[in-house]
Amino acid sequence: MITMVDVEAAARRIGGRVRRTPVIAVAPEEPESTPEVWLKLEMLQHTGSFKARGAFNHLLAAAEQDRLPPAGVVAASGGNAGLAFAHAAGRLGTRAEVFVPTTAPPVKVARLRALGAEVVQIGAKYADAYRAATERATEHGALFCHAYDQPAVCAGQGTVGLELLEQTRGELDTVLVAVGGGGLMAGVATALEGRAKVVAVEPENAPTLHAALAAGRQVEVPVSGVAADSLGASRVGDIAFAVARRTGVASLLVPDEDIVRARRTLWDRYRLVVEHGTATAAAALFTGAYRPAPGERVAVLLCGANTDPSDLAG
Structure with missing residues (x-):
């Protein structure tokens, strides 16, 4: 479990190590019925995703406690988490x-x-990679880095929530966040607890949190689809599940075709390049899976851009 104290400590710890990513206000197409909407451009973070925040916090917190060993760090990830830990370790x-x-x-x-x-x-x-990584960390005395289920990692991700709240002057009601393993959601929901609600958005083909909330416990789910490269966890993390239940996070599901369409819309309308996992959060708003109340102030967290942009040309 993590608390606001952990997120605030993370913000102090990683200050100057990560980028303060911009927020843009989206002009409504139908002013009479569309709520105020912001897009948080976290895909402009180091290594192309929010993961740099948690990576820096995990390593710096370990260093503070003299737990950053000469053997360095070990992670299992061919995606955004691996890039973030490699970047933080190098710095x-x-x-x-x-x-x-x-x-x-x-x-x-x-x-x-x-x-x-x-x-x-x-x-x-x-x-297979995860099992080998944990064994290597144990054998060599390295610091193991989990992609989404360690307290310092989740607290670091939560700093984007604090930043968003500042940038919107606290005038924020709802944040839409894509969920895979749930580290980002856990951090943001903790940072915004009592201030704004967080809605988790997941692909229909990777419903880790949705299935867990329905079952009342964490369950394994089959994972496939266009966003599986970044939202490919088959089970939501322990911390994410606990935070979601504590803070009342709800989960919405969106189909692959809506994710693809949302990614294209972000490019066509705003010239923003994002990965399919990131477009998952936007899909809920663009397609009406999430329908804001009149005047509701909504932010969509665009969390990553590690994608092949070639299919967006034209």
């Missing part, structure tokens, strides 16, 4: 080893190496 002058499945896209493997990480490709699935 802090420590070694990073990232385990990825053999199916990881070569471009992501190349980016990890360009950031100075040692990349180990093992197994056909993320679970």
